[in-house]
Amino acid sequence: MRKVAVIGAGMTKFVRRALETPKELSWHAAKMALDSCELTMDDIEATCFGTAPDAFDGVHMNGEYASDGAAGWGKPYMRSYVGGGTGVFNPIQGWYHVASGMFDVVMIVAEEKMSSFYPHAQAAFVTIFDHTTERALKPNLLWIFALEMNRYMTTYGIKKEDIARVSVQHKRNAAGHPCALLGEPNITVEDVLNSETLAWPVQRFDVSPVSDGAVAIILAAEHVAKRLTSKPVWIEGVGWYLDSAYWTNRDLVYPRYVEYAAKMAYDMAGIKEPRKEIHIAEPYDPFDYKALHHLEGLQLADRGKAVELYINGTAARDGNMPVCPSGGLLGVGNPIAAAGLMKIAELFWQLRGEAGERQVPGQPKRGVAQAWGDLMQVGTVVVMGR
Amino acid sequence: MTLLERDPQAPAAWRGNLPVTSRYTYGIAGEKFFRALKDEGKIMGAECPTCGITYVPARAFCERGLSELTEWTDVGLVGELHTFTLVFVDYDGRPLYEPELVGFVSFGDGGIVHKLEADPDTLEIGMKMEAVLKPKTKRTGSILDIQHFKPVK
Ligand SMILES: [Zn+2]
Numbered sequence: 001m002r003k004v005a006v007i008g009a010g011m012t013k014f015v016r017r018a019l020e021t022p023k024e025l026s027w028h029a030a031k032m033a034l035d036s037c038e039l040t041m042d043d044i045e046a047t048c049f050g051t052a053p054d055a056f057d058g059v060h061m062n063g064e065y066a067s068d069g070a071a072g073w074g075k076p077y078m079r080s081y082v083g084g085g086t087g088v089f090n091p092i093q094g095w096y097h098v099a100s101g102m103f104d105v106v107m108i109v110a111e112e113k114m115s116s117f118y119p120h121a122q123a124a125f126v127t128i129f130d131h132t133t134e135r136a137l138k139p140n141l142l143w144i145f146a147l148e149m150n151r152y153m154t155t156y157g158i159k160k161e162d163i164a165r166v167s168v169q170h171k172r173n174a175a176g177h178p179c180a181l182l183g184e185p186n187i188t189v190e191d192v193l194n195s196e197t198l199a200w201p202v203q204r205f206d207v208s209p210v211s212d213g214a215v216a217i218i219l220a221a222e223h224v225a226k227r228l229t230s231k232p233v234w235i236e237g238v239g240w241y242l243d244s245a246y247w248t249n250r251d252l253v254y255p256r257y258v259e260y261a262a263k264m265a266y267d268m269a270g271i272k273e274p275r276k277e278i279h280i281a282e283p284y285d286p287f288d289y290k291a292l293h294h295l296e297g298l299q300l301a302d303r304g305k306a307v308e309l310y311i312n313g314t315a316a317r318d319g320n321m322p323v324c325p326s327g328g329l330l331g332v333g334n335p336i337a338a339a340g341l342m343k344i345a346e347l348f349w350q351l352r353g354e355a356g357e358r359q360v361p362g363q364p365k366r367g368v369a370q371a372w373g374d375l376m377q378v379g380t381v382v383v384m385g386r
Numbered sequence: 387m388t389l390l391e392r393d394p395q396a397p398a399a400w401r402g403n404l405p406v407t408s409r410y411t412y413g414i415a416g417e418k419f420f421r422a423l424k425d426e427g428k429i430m431g432a433e434c435p436t437c438g439i440t441y442v443p444a445r446a447f448c449e450r451g452l453s454e455l456t457e458w459t460d461v462g463l464v465g466e467l468h469t470f471t472l473v474f475v476d477y478d479g480r481p482l483y484e485p486e487l488v489g490f491v492s493f494g495d496g497g498i499v500h501k502l503e504a505d506p507d508t509l510e511i512g513m514k515m516e517a518v519l520k521p522k523t524k525r526t527g528s529i530l531d532i533q534h535f536k537p538v539k
Contacts, residue, residue, distance in 0.1 A: 021413035024446050031452045041451050058408030068449035118409040127404045135402065 001099040005225035005232035006091075006384065008037030008218040009345040014181045014333030017115035018212035022057045025214040026069035026111045029338075033107065033216035034071075037228055044218075045103040046076040050090035050110040052083055052336035052373070055124040058116040070109040071216075083128075084286065084373025085240070086110065087215070087340015088380035092238040094219045104221040111214035112335035121210045128375060142207075144247060144376060146199035149289045151252040153201065156304030160201055164192035165310040166288035167205050167330050173317060174327020176357030181211050181333035208286045211333035215341040217348065231352045236366070237271070237383035239264030245375045258297025258370060261379035265368070266299075269383040274299045278383075279364035280350055281321060282343035284371040285328040294370055295323065297379065322360045325350060340371035340380070347384045412527070415446040418458065420527040427519050431461040431494045440494030463517040464538055465491040465498070472506050491515045491535050501534040514538040
């Protein structure tokens with residue numbers, strides 16, 4: 001397999017309701033990514049696009065619809081879709097396009113316009129459940145996460161005020177992000193605990209906001225990357241894994257789908273001791289407890305102990321292993337597929353030392369990004385290094 | 387009645403739906419295009435100076451190079467009939483009371499698919515077709531602000 005590098009990235013602002021159509025959001029991100037590494041459409045040999053359920057954008061086969069903005073014209077083009085895991089699977093699809101030797105330069109675009117779904121994007125999720133056993137109960141993701149969070153907290157005896165630290169840290173980190181929707185430099189644990197209860201124990205500020213946005217990156221084979229940039233960021237390992245589609249047959253306390261995806265990626269990257277070898281982590285954080293769950297699945301904390309990384313400062317931007325220095329979904333926003341790819345873009349900027357106000361100190365060498373989705377049972381993981 | 391309902395051996399079934407309601411925005415190009423149609427009764431195109439392609443309806447960007455399209459022009463209300471069909475059934479497969487004429491009227495390097503108002507026997511591919519707009523007070527900023535296309539007399 002050939003070595004694959006990220007050589008450019010672009011990102012729109014994440015907003016509540018964008019004027020731009022899904023095509024236009026994709027175009028902004030794709031154009032920014034091209035400009036960032038001084039390439040043109042002629043240099044792009046293939047394009048990989050990602051969005052989550054069509055219901056959000058309100059266009060069935062959104063991949064085909066958005067293809068002109070997503071740099072798909074005249075290219076071998078395909079949309080991949082693994083729900084919330086899409087944004088980190090997308091670059092994996094691009095990676096094997098290049099690693100296989102088929103293409104030298106590939107554009108990756110992820111877009112989501114959640115504001116289209118009316119009145120609230122949450123209701124779109126009723127369309128993903130089993131029509132016979134589940135849909136009649138009108139389930140939504142808040143239910144499922146509330147059930148899972150309760151089980152996780154109770155099993156390990158984790159306090160809600162400690163889980164709230166995750167939300168506080170991510171939203172504070174996002175304050176330095178020019179694309180962020182919810183950067184809040186002064187938010188406190190009390191603010192989270194005093195926010196509206198949505199489905200106990202989940203409260204408003206435990207959850208990432210519905211948003212619109214797009215992100216794009218450009219991948220290149222080693223010989224091209226070295227010619228185009230002095231600072232390529234390598235994709236060192238990739239992994240993805242599916243657990244049972246029945247959430248009643250999954251371990252709600254420990255995300256095995258993340259563990260197996262992470263082990264696949266670490267093996268490829270030659271990582272034996274992730275806690276020493278990973279310098280920045282961007283776990284998927286649509287809910288605050290989910291970041292903890294995922295840090296444990298990523299083997300970056302013992303089971304039930306991830307919250308200690310927040311309590312003892314390890315996860316802080318200037319800590320030993322900064323977690324979500326981007327601000328994550330909780331702070332920057334959660335346009336599903338775009339939010340996952342944002343984590344890849346963040347590692348690209350952080351590892352090149354180009355993250356501006358968000359830059360973590362100490363010239364980090366290696367990071368891991370992870371997303372999760374489908375019917376809440378897929379894990380997607382990418383390890384990047386310089 | 388569907389085949390399933392007619393067949394006494396068919397498995398038991400119930401009806402459900404995927405409740406999806408969307409609130410769309412016009413977008414960068416749509417805001418401009420539909421404002422011109424509604425307020426000025428104009429069909430706008432956008433030309434890419436690099437490719438020499440004129441997109442109708444006008445777009446915000448060229449799909450070939452991703453450059454922004456800033457050169458918008460009024461392409462007039464008359465285009466050329468590129469192709470047409472006479473439709474006898476609706477999308478549920480039911481016969482239409484009156485068959486409907488649908489055509490693709492080309493403008494620039496693109497065009498508009500819309501209803502035609504004409505005697506089907508008089509239609510010829512390549513003939514000039516003119517957009518008939520709703521009166522200004524009835525226009526809402528929709529593709530239906532164009533009522534239909536008719537042959538140019
Ligand atoms: Zn062009």
